Amino acid sequence: MTQSDAIEWVAKVFEVSPDQLTQDTHRDNVPAWDSLGVLTLMASLDGDFGIVLTDDDVQGIKTVGDILDLMRKNGKLT
Amino acid sequence: MRFILVDKIYELDPGRQIIASKTLPADEELFRDHFPGFPVVPGVLLTEMMAQAAGRCLDADGTRLGRAMLGKINRASFRDWVKPDQEIVLHAKITQNRPTYATADCFAEVAGRKVCSAELFFVFAPHEQFAADYQDEILTAYWNVHPDMQPKRAR
Numbered sequence: 001m002t003q004s005d006a007i008e009w010v011a012k013v014f015e016v017s018p019d020q021l022t023q024d025t026h027r028d029n030v031p032a033w034d035s036l037g038v039l040t041l042m043a044s045l046d047g048d049f050g051i052v053l054t055d056d057d058v059q060g061i062k063t064v065g066d067i068l069d070l071m072r073k074n075g076k077l078t
Numbered sequence: 079m080r081f082i083l084v085d086k087i088y089e090l091d092p093g094r095q096i097i098a099s100k101t102l103p104a105d106e107e108l109f110r111d112h113f114p115g116f117p118v119v120p121g122v123l124l125t126e127m128m129a130q131a132a133g134r135c136l137d138a139d140g141t142r143l144g145r146a147m148l149g150k151i152n153r154a155s156f157r158d159w160v161k162p163d164q165e166i167v168l169h170a171k172i173t174q175n176r177p178t179y180a181t182a183d184c185f186a187e188v189a190g191r192k193v194c195s196a197e198l199f200f201v202f203a204p205h206e207q208f209a210a211d212y213q214d215e216i217l218t219a220y221w222n223v224h225p226d227m228q229p230k231r232a233r
Contacts, residue, residue, distance in 0.1 A: 039149065040150065043199065047173075047181070052176070
């Protein structure tokens with residue numbers, strides 16, 4: 001998956017248009033990145049990529065770039 | 079109308095899948111408005127029925143520190159009308175089952191015909207939020223018939 005595809009994927013998870021996100025977008029600036037959004041992110045990473053996170057793992061993810069780094073670390077991002 | 083939208087559990091594999099049923103009687107007041115001269119079960123109630131069936135499946139494994147609560151309706155489709163007094167057979171298969179969330183693929187059928195389906199997302203509310211003596215009467219009825227299925231934690 002390319003970085004552009006990954007940002008599109010993140011946008012779908014948080015129900016926003018991809019052009020509203022960059023790597024630096026912080027979770028505080030994404031309305032749907034609330035407690036339900038965090039769980040949706042966990043479920044989507046699990047279901048779509050087999051990446052299983054703990055609550056502690058997720059608390060460390062604060063930006064879109066952190067999500068991309070996670071995907072890269074798990075070999076899902078080229 | 080009480081908001082227990084499952085009458086009976088037919089089959090239960092805790093945390094994995096469930097078959098249950100619900101029948102709304104023709105004298106339920108909601109049918110006066112939905113709709114006059116054409117009483118049919120509202121789609122939102124069919125969705126809640128599927129959610130309650132799936133939620134009980136999740137709660138039945140007794141391993142969590144919380145009760146299943148519907149968090150998102152990822153997808154729902156309503157393909158046919160459901161009339162009063164028809165037995166609605168509810169099917170739920172748990173597709174993701176993690177400590178803090180779960181997902182379920184659900185459908186309902188009447189007389190063997192699929193009438194609706196939904197993909198549902200669940201979160202979990204701590205047991206302490208609920209009445210201390212609360213026990214789900216539908217699961218309890220099932221466990222009374224299948225005592226070996228009751229998780230040790232819930233006994």
